[in-house]
Amino acid sequence: MSSNPKSKKQIIFQEAAELFRDKGYPATSMRDLAERVGLKPSSFYSHIKSKEEILQKICFDSAEKFTIGMKEVCDTEATNKEKLQLLIRLHIKVATEDPTTATVFNDEWRHLSEPHLSNFLALRRDYESHFLKIIEAGISTQEFKQISPSLVLYTIINSLRWLHFANKPTKELSATQIENDLIQLLLQGVEKNVL
Amino acid sequence: MSSNPKSKKQIIFQEAAELFRDKGYPATSMRDLAERVGLKPSSFYSHIKSKEEILQKICFDSAEKFTIGMKEVCDTEATNKEKLQLLIRLHIKVATEDPTTATVFNDEWRHLSEPHLSNFLALRRDYESHFLKIIEAGISTQEFKQISPSLVLYTIINSLRWLHFANKPTKELSATQIENDLIQLLLQGVEKNVL
DNA sequence: ATTTTGCGAACGAACAGTCATTCGTATTTT
DNA sequence: AAAATACGAATGACTGTTCGTTCGCAAAAT
Structure with missing residues (x-):
């Protein structure tokens, strides 16, 4: 469940927003995002449904x-x-x-x-x-x-x-x-x- | 040589600009562009060097x-x-x-x-x-x-x-x-x- | 005049790489 | 024990680009 200070889901959304801002949505890959969050690409499909x-x-x-x-x-x-x-x-x-x-x-x-x-x-x-x-x-x-x-x-x-x-x-x-x-x-x- | 009314290169640039405007550069594929120009994707590498x-x-x-x-x-x-x-x-x-x-x-x-x-x-x-x-x-x-x-x-x-x-x-x-x-x-x- | 050569334009097929996503399984947390 | 989280491997689809080839046309050579 949501770990306390900031849930992983929130972290994902925040890091994604930064990447989308800097590179644009299509040019941002899930691998980019994974690296930023400190997860493997396949891993955050436990948290989110899709890009x-x-x-x-x-x-x-x-x-x-x-x-x-x-x-x-x-x-x-x-x-x-x-x-x-x-x-x-x-x-x-x-x-x-x-x-x-x-x-x-x-x-x-x-x-x-x-x-x-x-x-x-x-x-x-x-x-x-x-x-x-x-x-x-x-x-x-x-x-x-x-x-x-x-x-x-x-x-x-x-x-x-x-x-x-x-x-x-x-x-x-x-x-x-x-x-x-x-x-x-x-x-x-x-x-x-x-x- | 450059065909008169508008060279194919010019057409490519113009159609590309429209696609880039509508979908953005990364989301525009060379296949999208090819279809618009009426060419196969491989063909316009006779006219341009790269995307x-x-x-x-x-x-x-x-x-x-x-x-x-x-x-x-x-x-x-x-x-x-x-x-x-x-x-x-x-x-x-x-x-x-x-x-x-x-x-x-x-x-x-x-x-x-x-x-x-x-x-x-x-x-x-x-x-x-x-x-x-x-x-x-x-x-x-x-x-x-x-x-x-x-x-x-x-x-x-x-x-x-x-x-x-x-x-x-x-x-x-x-x-x-x-x-x-x-x-x-x-x-x-x-x-x-x-x- | 006829043939040969050269060339730009276009093509289909294929390339290696990347994409988002799924699956089965292991590890961790509760 | 049960549930949530993480992972490696694999998937099919798509990416930009290259390759070898072919077609039509124009210049050059015969």
């Missing part, structure tokens, strides 16, 4: 975080501007809390097999449509500029995609510093306002 | 576009704000002119083998450092807000990464429309200025 089960867990666990986060945002009474701020914070939180799974979630979902691929895409579509509604609402209340909502959506979502590479920049920047700077950047742009 | 040669060409051709574009921007006499605008336009141009190779350039370069991987990363580092200098200069002249330059760099670069998925959104938006909206969005943010 894809790992990918599925990572993808859908991350997806759930976004789904839950979106629900919370939608349930609050807040201006659209505030909701957008909360969503940006949500993306930053997910990306920084668990950077490896966030990467896999972002880039490796396409290697899911059916029907999981369709299920995942449905979750994603749902999330994006909620996101879109907030942007559209913000435009109609004149909180936001009149810019194509889907263009705004994709720009914002993707602008946060570098966060989970975590190693390169911003070692010295605090998390809240990053949050605040990013929100200012996305809401008001790089250009300095002339007041 | 990786295709990846190399795509990556370094795209890299060259950015390098050349950056040189042009650096050579102009312009304010840092104007230079940043030009760089954003450059990214949009590359991403929309040849969306498939742009995707490969963005996501599949890590599968390059040495020494090509190091060469590629050197080009990239060089590009980014020029980009950073412009942002830093803009901050010191007070054209830009005082936000961590590398944070601005990665946000901008990545915010344009969805463009090459081309299919999903913005079918009806013209290219110049997209350009203008994006520049406004990145320079001045989503929020509507209260004037």
